[in-house]
Amino acid sequence: MASKIFVRPISIAFNAFRNYSSSSKLVDVSINDKTGIATVTMQRPPVNSLNYELLIELNGAFQDLGSKKIKGAILTSSLKTIFSAGLDILEMYKPKPERANAFWTSLQDTWITIFNTPYPTVAAINGHSPAGGCLLSLACEYRVMVNNYTIGLNETKLGIVAPFWFVASMKNTISNRESELALTSGRLYKTDEAFKVGLVDETAENKEDALAKAEKFFSRFDAVNPIARFLTKQELRGKIVKVGRKTFIYKIFRKFQICMMTRI
Numbered sequence: 001m002a003s004k005i006f007v008r009p010i011s012i013a014f015n016a017f018r019n020y021s022s023s024s025k026l027v028d029v030s031i032n033d034k035t036g037i038a039t040v041t042m043q044r045p046p047v048n049s050l051n052y053e054l055l056i057e058l059n060g061a062f063q064d065l066g067s068k069k070i071k072g073a074i075l076t077s078s079l080k081t082i083f084s085a086g087l088d089i090l091e092m093y094k095p096k097p098e099r100a101n102a103f104w105t106s107l108q109d110t111w112i113t114i115f116n117t118p119y120p121t122v123a124a125i126n127g128h129s130p131a132g133g134c135l136l137s138l139a140c141e142y143r144v145m146v147n148n149y150t151i152g153l154n155e156t157k158l159g160i161v162a163p164f165w166f167v168a169s170m171k172n173t174i175s176n177r178e179s180e181l182a183l184t185s186g187r188l189y190k191t192d193e194a195f196k197v198g199l200v201d202e203t204a205e206n207k208e209d210a211l212a213k214a215e216k217f218f219s220r221f222d223a224v225n226p227i228a229r230f231l232t233k234q235e236l237r238g239k240i241v242k243v244g245r246k247t248f249i250y251k252i253f254r255k256f257q258i259c260m261m262t263r264i
Protein backbone atom coordinates (compact mmCIF):
# COMPACT_ATOMS: atom_id res chain seq x y z
CA MET A 1 0.00 0.00 0.00
CA ALA A 2 1.55 3.28 -1.07
CA SER A 3 1.05 6.50 0.85
CA LYS A 4 1.47 9.89 -0.76
CA ILE A 5 3.40 12.74 0.76
CA PHE A 6 3.12 16.35 -0.22
CA VAL A 7 5.99 18.15 -1.83
CA ARG A 8 6.83 21.46 -0.19
CA PRO A 9 5.03 24.28 -2.01
CA ILE A 10 7.33 26.33 -4.17
CA SER A 11 6.18 29.62 -2.65
CA ILE A 12 7.36 28.48 0.79
CA ALA A 13 10.62 27.07 -0.48
CA PHE A 14 11.62 30.27 -2.25
CA ASN A 15 9.59 33.30 -1.26
CA ALA A 16 11.70 35.73 -3.24
CA PHE A 17 10.33 34.20 -6.44
CA ARG A 18 6.68 33.89 -5.53
CA ASN A 19 5.76 35.07 -9.03
CA TYR A 20 7.30 31.97 -10.51
CA SER A 21 5.60 29.56 -8.15
CA SER A 22 3.26 26.97 -9.53
CA SER A 23 0.58 25.00 -7.84
CA SER A 24 0.83 22.18 -10.35
CA LYS A 25 2.37 19.00 -9.09
CA LEU A 26 5.51 18.34 -11.08
CA VAL A 27 6.84 15.64 -8.81
CA ASP A 28 4.96 12.71 -7.34
CA VAL A 29 6.29 11.07 -4.21
CA SER A 30 4.98 7.79 -2.93
CA ILE A 31 6.27 5.55 -0.19
CA ASN A 32 5.50 1.85 -0.19
CA ASP A 33 4.50 1.11 3.40
CA LYS A 34 5.55 -2.51 3.12
CA THR A 35 9.00 -2.08 1.57
CA GLY A 36 9.80 1.40 2.90
CA ILE A 37 10.92 2.38 -0.59
CA ALA A 38 10.06 5.84 -1.89
CA THR A 39 9.51 6.57 -5.55
CA VAL A 40 10.04 10.11 -6.76
CA THR A 41 8.48 10.58 -10.19
CA MET A 42 9.13 13.59 -12.40
CA GLN A 43 5.98 14.50 -14.31
CA ARG A 44 6.50 17.57 -16.39
CA PRO A 45 5.41 16.76 -19.95
CA PRO A 46 6.45 16.76 -22.66
CA VAL A 47 10.08 15.99 -21.72
CA ASN A 48 10.63 16.67 -17.99
CA SER A 49 12.88 19.59 -18.87
CA LEU A 50 14.31 20.97 -15.66
CA ASN A 51 12.90 24.42 -15.02
CA TYR A 52 13.11 26.30 -11.71
CA GLU A 53 9.78 25.00 -10.43
CA LEU A 54 10.54 21.35 -11.16
CA LEU A 55 13.95 21.67 -9.52
CA ILE A 56 12.47 23.25 -6.40
CA GLU A 57 9.92 20.44 -6.11
CA LEU A 58 12.55 17.77 -6.69
CA ASN A 59 14.87 19.28 -4.10
CA GLY A 60 11.99 19.55 -1.60
CA ALA A 61 10.97 15.95 -2.24
CA PHE A 62 14.44 14.49 -1.60
CA GLN A 63 14.95 16.75 1.42
CA ASP A 64 11.61 15.74 2.95
CA LEU A 65 12.43 12.07 2.49
CA GLY A 66 15.45 12.62 4.75
CA SER A 67 13.09 13.00 7.69
CA LYS A 68 11.20 9.78 6.90
CA LYS A 69 12.36 6.32 7.77
CA ILE A 70 12.77 5.01 4.25
CA LYS A 71 14.88 2.18 2.94
CA GLY A 72 15.81 4.11 -0.19
CA ALA A 73 14.46 6.32 -2.94
CA ILE A 74 14.04 5.73 -6.66
CA LEU A 75 14.06 8.64 -9.09
CA THR A 76 12.10 8.02 -12.27
CA SER A 77 9.80 9.62 -14.83
CA SER A 78 6.11 9.40 -15.61
CA LEU A 79 6.82 9.88 -19.31
CA LYS A 80 6.91 6.94 -21.69
CA THR A 81 10.20 7.61 -23.48
CA ILE A 82 11.96 10.42 -21.60
CA PHE A 83 13.65 10.39 -18.20
CA SER A 84 14.58 14.07 -18.48
CA ALA A 85 15.64 16.25 -21.43
CA GLY A 86 17.96 18.17 -19.11
CA LEU A 87 17.82 21.85 -18.36
CA ASP A 88 14.85 23.69 -19.74
CA ILE A 89 16.20 25.63 -22.66
CA LEU A 90 13.60 28.33 -22.06
CA GLU A 91 15.22 29.01 -18.66
CA MET A 92 18.42 29.80 -20.49
CA TYR A 93 16.94 32.03 -23.16
CA LYS A 94 17.24 35.70 -22.20
CA PRO A 95 16.18 35.26 -18.56
CA LYS A 96 16.09 38.09 -16.03
CA PRO A 97 19.32 37.94 -13.99
CA GLU A 98 17.34 37.21 -10.78
CA ARG A 99 15.55 34.31 -12.41
CA ALA A 100 18.83 33.01 -13.90
CA ASN A 101 20.45 33.19 -10.47
CA ALA A 102 17.52 31.43 -8.78
CA PHE A 103 17.39 28.79 -11.50
CA TRP A 104 21.09 28.07 -11.36
CA THR A 105 21.04 27.95 -7.55
CA SER A 106 18.08 25.56 -7.58
CA LEU A 107 19.91 23.28 -10.00
CA GLN A 108 22.99 23.09 -7.83
CA ASP A 109 20.99 22.73 -4.60
CA THR A 110 19.01 19.86 -6.09
CA TRP A 111 22.18 18.14 -7.25
CA ILE A 112 23.74 18.56 -3.80
CA THR A 113 20.62 17.24 -2.03
CA ILE A 114 20.36 14.13 -4.21
CA PHE A 115 24.12 13.55 -4.25
CA ASN A 116 24.22 13.69 -0.46
CA THR A 117 21.09 11.88 0.72
CA PRO A 118 21.48 9.88 3.94
CA TYR A 119 19.41 7.11 2.35
CA PRO A 120 20.38 5.08 -0.75
CA THR A 121 19.19 6.32 -4.13
CA VAL A 122 18.67 4.71 -7.53
CA ALA A 123 17.79 6.31 -10.85
CA ALA A 124 15.39 4.12 -12.82
CA ILE A 125 16.10 5.70 -16.19
CA ASN A 126 13.07 4.85 -18.28
CA GLY A 127 13.84 7.05 -21.27
CA HIS A 128 16.31 9.45 -22.85
CA SER A 129 18.52 11.26 -20.40
CA PRO A 130 20.76 13.88 -22.00
CA ALA A 131 22.80 16.56 -20.19
CA GLY A 132 21.00 17.72 -17.01
CA GLY A 133 18.96 14.49 -17.10
CA CYS A 134 22.18 12.53 -17.00
CA LEU A 135 23.40 14.76 -14.14
CA LEU A 136 20.33 13.88 -12.05
CA SER A 137 20.99 10.18 -12.54
CA LEU A 138 24.68 10.62 -11.69
CA ALA A 139 23.67 12.20 -8.39
CA CYS A 140 22.03 8.89 -7.44
CA GLU A 141 24.10 5.99 -6.12
CA TYR A 142 23.01 3.46 -8.73
CA ARG A 143 21.52 3.59 -12.22
CA VAL A 144 19.25 1.09 -13.95
CA MET A 145 18.41 2.02 -17.54
CA VAL A 146 15.78 0.70 -19.92
CA ASN A 147 17.18 -0.53 -23.26
CA ASN A 148 17.33 1.53 -26.43
CA TYR A 149 17.52 5.03 -24.97
CA THR A 150 20.40 7.50 -24.77
CA ILE A 151 22.29 9.10 -21.90
CA GLY A 152 25.31 11.36 -21.53
CA LEU A 153 26.72 14.82 -21.01
CA ASN A 154 26.34 16.15 -24.55
CA GLU A 155 26.96 19.83 -23.73
CA THR A 156 29.87 20.32 -26.15
CA LYS A 157 27.60 19.19 -29.00
CA LEU A 158 25.30 22.07 -28.01
CA GLY A 159 28.24 24.48 -28.00
CA ILE A 160 28.20 24.87 -24.22
CA VAL A 161 30.53 23.79 -21.44
CA ALA A 162 29.45 21.35 -18.76
CA PRO A 163 30.03 22.94 -15.32
CA PHE A 164 32.83 21.24 -13.44
CA TRP A 165 30.45 19.62 -10.95
CA PHE A 166 28.73 17.91 -13.90
CA VAL A 167 32.20 16.69 -14.88
CA ALA A 168 33.00 15.67 -11.29
CA SER A 169 29.77 13.66 -11.15
CA MET A 170 30.74 11.83 -14.33
CA LYS A 171 34.23 11.16 -12.99
CA ASN A 172 32.71 9.84 -9.79
CA THR A 173 30.99 7.19 -11.90
CA ILE A 174 33.23 6.31 -14.85
CA SER A 175 36.97 6.60 -15.40
CA ASN A 176 38.74 9.88 -15.98
CA ARG A 177 39.76 8.67 -19.43
CA GLU A 178 36.24 7.68 -20.46
CA SER A 179 34.89 10.97 -19.03
CA GLU A 180 37.35 12.93 -21.12
CA LEU A 181 36.43 11.06 -24.28
CA ALA A 182 32.71 11.36 -23.54
CA LEU A 183 32.61 15.01 -22.51
CA THR A 184 34.92 16.44 -25.15
CA SER A 185 32.90 14.72 -27.88
CA GLY A 186 29.51 15.35 -26.24
CA ARG A 187 28.80 11.65 -26.51
CA LEU A 188 25.33 10.28 -25.94
CA TYR A 189 25.59 6.58 -25.11
CA LYS A 190 22.94 4.03 -25.99
CA THR A 191 21.84 1.99 -22.98
CA ASP A 192 24.08 -1.00 -23.79
CA GLU A 193 27.08 1.27 -24.43
CA ALA A 194 26.47 3.10 -21.16
CA PHE A 195 26.38 -0.25 -19.38
CA LYS A 196 29.70 -1.30 -20.93
CA VAL A 197 31.54 1.75 -19.56
CA GLY A 198 29.77 1.65 -16.17
CA LEU A 199 27.73 4.79 -16.71
CA VAL A 200 24.73 2.65 -15.86
CA ASP A 201 24.94 -0.29 -13.49
CA GLU A 202 22.18 -2.46 -14.94
CA THR A 203 20.02 -2.51 -18.02
CA ALA A 204 16.30 -3.29 -17.99
CA GLU A 205 13.64 -4.46 -20.43
CA ASN A 206 11.08 -1.87 -19.41
CA LYS A 207 10.15 0.48 -16.56
CA GLU A 208 8.72 -2.27 -14.33
CA ASP A 209 11.91 -4.28 -14.73
CA ALA A 210 13.96 -1.15 -13.95
CA LEU A 211 11.94 -0.47 -10.81
CA ALA A 212 12.26 -4.09 -9.67
CA LYS A 213 16.04 -3.99 -10.17
CA ALA A 214 16.23 -0.65 -8.39
CA GLU A 215 14.35 -2.09 -5.41
CA LYS A 216 16.71 -5.05 -5.30
CA PHE A 217 19.69 -2.69 -5.01
CA PHE A 218 18.47 -1.49 -1.62
CA SER A 219 18.59 -5.00 -0.15
CA ARG A 220 22.40 -4.80 -0.33
CA PHE A 221 22.17 -2.62 2.75
CA ASP A 222 19.90 -4.85 4.82
CA ALA A 223 22.76 -5.84 7.08
CA VAL A 224 24.55 -2.49 7.01
CA ASN A 225 24.38 0.12 9.73
CA PRO A 226 22.67 3.16 8.08
CA ILE A 227 24.78 5.72 9.93
CA ALA A 228 28.03 3.99 9.03
CA ARG A 229 26.73 3.78 5.48
CA PHE A 230 25.92 7.49 5.30
CA LEU A 231 29.21 8.58 6.87
CA THR A 232 31.05 6.43 4.34
CA LYS A 233 29.06 7.98 1.51
CA GLN A 234 29.94 11.44 2.81
CA GLU A 235 33.57 10.46 3.03
CA LEU A 236 33.48 9.46 -0.63
CA ARG A 237 31.30 12.27 -1.98
CA GLY A 238 31.84 15.15 0.44
CA LYS A 239 34.87 16.63 -1.28
CA ILE A 240 33.10 16.89 -4.62
CA VAL A 241 30.23 18.81 -3.06
CA LYS A 242 32.58 21.10 -1.12
CA VAL A 243 34.50 21.99 -4.23
CA GLY A 244 31.29 22.53 -6.20
CA ARG A 245 29.72 24.76 -3.56
CA LYS A 246 32.45 26.83 -2.06
CA THR A 247 35.20 27.59 -4.47
CA PHE A 248 36.01 30.92 -5.92
CA ILE A 249 36.15 29.29 -9.34
CA TYR A 250 32.56 28.18 -8.94
CA LYS A 251 31.40 31.73 -8.20
CA ILE A 252 33.24 33.07 -11.23
CA PHE A 253 31.93 30.26 -13.39
CA ARG A 254 28.37 30.85 -12.27
CA LYS A 255 28.61 34.58 -13.02
CA PHE A 256 29.96 33.69 -16.43
CA GLN A 257 27.07 31.33 -17.09
CA ILE A 258 24.48 33.84 -15.96
CA CYS A 259 26.10 36.44 -18.22
CA MET A 260 25.95 33.97 -21.12
CA MET A 261 22.36 33.10 -20.38
CA THR A 262 21.20 36.70 -20.22
CA ARG A 263 22.89 37.55 -23.51
CA ILE A 264 21.66 34.69 -25.71
Ligand SMILES: CC/C=C\C/C=C\C/C=C\CCC/C=C/C(=O)SCCNC(=O)CCNC(=O)[C@H](O)C(C)(C)COP(=O)(O)OP(=O)(O)OC[C@H]1O[C@@H](n2cnc3c(N)ncnc32)[C@H](O)[C@@H]1OP(=O)(O)O
Binds near residue numbers: 081128132133158
Ligand atom coordinates in the same frame (compact mmCIF):
# COMPACT_ATOMS: atom_id res chain seq x y z
C1 LIG B 1 21.18 24.82 -25.33
C2 LIG B 1 21.51 25.67 -24.16
C3 LIG B 1 21.59 27.08 -24.51
C4 LIG B 1 22.24 27.99 -23.80
C5 LIG B 1 23.00 27.70 -22.57
C6 LIG B 1 23.73 28.87 -22.08
C7 LIG B 1 24.27 28.95 -20.88
C8 LIG B 1 24.15 27.86 -19.88
C9 LIG B 1 25.47 27.39 -19.51
C10 LIG B 1 25.74 26.18 -19.11
C11 LIG B 1 24.73 25.12 -18.92
C12 LIG B 1 25.45 23.83 -19.03
C13 LIG B 1 24.63 22.66 -18.61
C14 LIG B 1 23.50 22.39 -19.55
C15 LIG B 1 22.77 21.32 -19.31
C16 LIG B 1 21.56 20.97 -20.12
O1 LIG B 1 20.83 20.12 -19.69
S1 LIG B 1 21.22 21.81 -21.58
C17 LIG B 1 19.80 21.00 -22.25
C18 LIG B 1 20.27 19.80 -23.01
N1 LIG B 1 19.14 19.02 -23.50
C19 LIG B 1 19.13 18.49 -24.69
O2 LIG B 1 20.03 18.61 -25.47
C20 LIG B 1 17.91 17.71 -25.03
C21 LIG B 1 17.28 18.22 -26.26
N2 LIG B 1 16.10 17.44 -26.56
C22 LIG B 1 16.15 16.23 -27.17
O3 LIG B 1 17.17 15.68 -27.47
C23 LIG B 1 14.82 15.61 -27.47
O4 LIG B 1 13.84 16.59 -27.37
C24 LIG B 1 14.47 14.42 -26.55
C25 LIG B 1 15.35 13.21 -26.89
C26 LIG B 1 14.59 14.77 -25.10
C27 LIG B 1 13.00 14.03 -26.84
O5 LIG B 1 12.81 13.76 -28.20
P1 LIG B 1 11.34 13.58 -28.78
O6 LIG B 1 10.59 12.58 -27.98
O7 LIG B 1 11.49 13.32 -30.23
O8 LIG B 1 10.61 14.95 -28.50
P2 LIG B 1 10.85 16.37 -29.23
O9 LIG B 1 12.26 16.56 -29.60
O10 LIG B 1 9.83 16.51 -30.33
O11 LIG B 1 10.52 17.37 -28.04
C28 LIG B 1 9.19 17.53 -27.56
C29 LIG B 1 9.02 18.95 -27.09
O12 LIG B 1 9.90 19.18 -25.98
C30 LIG B 1 10.74 20.32 -26.23
N3 LIG B 1 12.04 20.14 -25.58
C31 LIG B 1 12.92 19.17 -25.81
N4 LIG B 1 14.00 19.32 -25.02
C32 LIG B 1 13.80 20.43 -24.28
C33 LIG B 1 14.56 21.13 -23.28
N5 LIG B 1 15.74 20.70 -22.86
N6 LIG B 1 14.03 22.26 -22.76
C34 LIG B 1 12.82 22.72 -23.16
N7 LIG B 1 12.05 22.10 -24.10
C35 LIG B 1 12.54 20.97 -24.66
C36 LIG B 1 10.83 20.35 -27.76
O13 LIG B 1 11.19 21.62 -28.19
C37 LIG B 1 9.42 19.97 -28.17
O14 LIG B 1 8.60 21.09 -27.99
P3 LIG B 1 7.43 21.41 -29.03
O15 LIG B 1 8.08 21.59 -30.37
O16 LIG B 1 6.53 20.20 -29.00
O17 LIG B 1 6.78 22.66 -28.51
